[in-house]
Amino acid sequence: xxGLVLKLAPKERVLINGAVIENGDKRSxxxxxxxxxxxxxxxxAIHPAExxxxxRRVCYIAQLVLSGDVTPDDARLQLLRGIxxxxxxxxxxxxxxxxxxxxxxxxxxxxxxVLKALRTLLPREERIMAAGQT
Numbered sequence: 001x002x003g004l005v006l007k008l009a010p011k012e013r014v015l016i017n018g019a020v021i022e023n024g025d026k027r028s029x030x031x032x033x034x035x036x037x038x039x040x041x042x043x044x045a046i047h048p049a050e051x052x053x054x055x056r057r058v059c060y061i062a063q064l065v066l067s068g069d070v071t072p073d074d075a076r077l078q079l080l081r082g083i084x085x086x087x088x089x090x091x092x093x094x095x096x097x098x099x100x101x102x103x104x105x106x107x108x109x110x111x112x113x114v115l116k117a118l119r120t121l122l123p124r125e126e127r128i129m130a131a132g133q134t
Contacts, residue, residue: 004032004039004112013042018068039112040066044119054089055118055125058082058102062115072109079106079114086121095121 006014008023008030015021016032016039032039040063051060061078064070080103087099102117 004037006030006032006039006041015040015042015045015067036109038066038068040115044115053125053129054082054086055121058086059115059118059122062111062118065111066115072111075111076106083118090121090124095124 006029008014008028010023010025010027012023013020014023017037020042045067046056046060046063048060051057058079061070061075061082065072065075083099083103083106087096090096090099098117098120102114105111105113105117
């Protein structure tokens with residue numbers, strides 16, 4: 001993750017390598033220069049009780065790597081299987097693009113980018129789930 005820039009709102013919290021860091025009263029910008037640092041914006045974190053859809057399940061696995069609760073090696077196969085399962089359902093070109101990016105990032109051990117790519121699918125999944133309930 002060399003060169004990742006975090007723009008933090010006042011009082012926003014972020015988890016960096018297992019340490020929770022809270023921003024001060026003003027907006028700030030942090031440049032993360034350490035490669036392979038595990039970073040998770042806590043506002044983006046999925047609570048375990050919210051892991052109730054296929055996309056959220058795969059996002060959560062990436063999140064566990066970022067929080068340090070699971071090693072990248074232990075998560076790799078689960079992430080790749082989950083992405084493959086999603087690719088059998090989400091067939092539109094845009095979803096396929098994000099899933100391909102997520103796969104590439106898993107293989108590069110860039111779990112922040114995996115999570116970022118997969119999170120773009122959450123609104124689409126929500127629409128599909130809502131349409132299925134009507």
